[in-house]
Amino acid sequence: MDSEKAKADNILIIHGPNLNLLGVREPELYGATTLEDINRNLSKLTENTAFRLDFFQSNAESALIERIQQTMKDGTNFIIINPAAYTHTSIAMRDAIAAVKLPFIEVHLSNIYSRESFRQRSYFSDLAIGVISGLGAKGYELALKYAMTS
DSSP states (O other), X not given: OHHHHHHHTEEEEEEOTTGGGTTTSOHHHHXXXXXHHHHHHHHHHTTTSSXXXXXXXXXXXXXXXXXXXXXXXXXXXXXXXXXXXXXXXXXXXXXXXXXXXXXXXXXXXXXXXXXXXXXXXXXXXXXXXXXXXXXTTHHHHHHHHHHHHO
């Protein structure tokens, strides 16, 4: 039972391309919160708990795929992912996340359904246990709170 509990406490937060520019990139759309702010706020939510967070950001599709595949060996039990622009283009990332068979929540800072038509299609949503879109950085916090109680 303890090994199952330890495994359940490992949550991977994946940030896709251009999210390293949060706070400077289109703040009218994405806000002033930086990626470091998001990660710091998430870490605070797990202080004094048994939960372990691992943060990963890349602009490279292949690096994101490799990190997703790594979850098959590293004890990750839940993923919170903002695929960013790859949401609408990456069948390869979809295949990777399907292959690892981990529950995940898809997060988007902006409401992708109120934006350009090409942004309204997600290759991940039908696999996700939930999608949070349009709530800014708060969406990550809601996803983490769910993961911590599931």
